[in-house]
Amino acid sequence: MLKERTAVVVEDDHDIGDVISSLLDQAGFDVAVARTGTEALDLIRERKPDLVTLDLSLPDIDGVEVCRQIRVVSDCYVIVISARTSEVDRLIGLEVGADDYLVKPFSMRELQARVAALFRRPRTSDLVSPSTAAATAQAAEAVALAVVDPATDPATGEAYPPTHPxxxxxxxxxxxxxxxxxxxxxxxxxxxxxxxxxxxxxxxxxxxxxxxxxxxxxxxxxxxxxxxxxxxxxxxxxxxxxxxxxxxxxxxxxxxxxxxxxxxxx
Missing domain, CATH: 1.10.10.10 (Winged helix-like DNA-binding domain superfamily/Winged helix DNA-binding domain)
Incomplete structure (x- = not known):
């Protein structure tokens, strides 16, 4: 099957990076792996991914700064995957634009569930041309996800009233x-x-x-x-x-x- 969704895995630990990459590949993503913050930002600008998994402890740029720069150029989903467990680290990660925060060590089942949950949620850039929408539907089926319109309730999938405040x-x-x-x-x-x-x-x-x-x-x-x-x-x-x-x-x-x-x- 042709892969339509793209992901960038930012992880300097080769073993962990390979495991995450393999999971996303099996879920139908076209995956690229970056080992440094600089490489990650270059890949994100080039590939315009739908998903980024981001380690905070990188050899060149702190992951928090990488996340902040990602948000300047992309509205992709970002899952921080980090060994930092303090509430302050979580707050900072979410504040600079991460959609979710997963603490190492983590299970592949939990990562898969969190990725699936993210793609059920609204994203403005999903409102695109019919050809892109068809590609989105094909990829979503591969990962058993349901992308919903920004004007729908994420809990029910039902449309919000357009004007009722x-x-x-x-x-x-x-x-x-x-x-x-x-x-x-x-x-x-x-x-x-x-x-x-x-x-x-x-x-x-x-x-x-x-x-x-x-x-x-x-x-x-x-x-x-x-x-x-x-x-x-x-x-x-x-x-x-x-x-x-x-x-x-x-x-x-x-x-x-x-x-x-x-x-x-x-």
């Missing part, structure tokens, strides 16, 4: 346009942050467990032992909302359970 007077979501307004001013959220906020706002006053957020936003039934990635993305989201709203809060942490959207919180 969500939220309250000070916080407004326009799901069809994927816009978030705080007091009338648009704020910039990542795909994951928007989807988390939209899911919470669609369930006002309801405590949503971390596991349920993972199933809804990552569009997968595979939930790893740790749901810490949800907390990291929610921390970024809440910081952006607080900054735009001069400290106002809409999302509450319910200790030991999950999160709740309260429309009237301030």
């Amino acid at each position: 969500l939220g309250c007077d000070d916080l407004t979501l326009r799901p069809g346009a994927r816009e978030v307004l705080v007091s009338g001013a648009e704020i910039d959220l990542t795909r994951t942050e928007f989807d988390l906020l939209a899911h919470l706002v669609r369930n006002p006053g309801v405590v949503v467990a971390r596991e349920d957020l993972m199933r809804a936003v990552w569009a997968t039934e595979f939930v790893p032992d740790s749901t810490h990635v949800v907390d990291v993305h929610l921390a970024n989201l809440r910081r952006k909302l607080r900054k735009a709203a001069s400290g106002n809060e809409w999302i509450r942490t319910i200790r030991g359970v999950g999160f709740r959207y309260d429309p009237c919180c301030s």
Whole structure:
């Protein structure tokens, strides 16, 4: 079968790089491997990949800086794969543009599940010509993935109403346009942050467990032992909302359970 999706594996450990490359190759990706940050950036500019797996500990450029530079030239999915386990490292990795963060050592099954979950989520560049769309569908079938339109709910696949806003007077979501307004001013959220906020706002006053957020936003039934990635993305989201709203809060942490959207919180 002709491979249509492309991936770049950035990993200086040859054994780990070869294992990841093999897994993605079997999943239907055309894979290139980079051993340094400089080589990775050159490959990404040249190949315009759909997916990048990125080690943070590279021999020339720190992986955080590589991720930051990737986001200047590409909206590809980025999964950081790193031995760095601290919350600060995770926060930094996600803040500079990574879509997910996987800690070494990891299982191939978990990596496969996370890749599948990413490709179920919206991506603006998937709205392209019919020929490219057909290629996308062929590759998605090979990896058993379902790419959804940016104007659809990642949890259900159903289209959002094109004009019906969500939220309250000070916080407004326009799901069809994927816009978030705080007091009338648009704020910039990542795909994951928007989807988390939209899911919470669609369930006002309801405590949503971390596991349920993972199933809804990552569009997968595979939930790893740790749901810490949800907390990291929610921390970024809440910081952006607080900054735009001069400290106002809409999302509450319910200790030991999950999160709740309260429309009237301030």
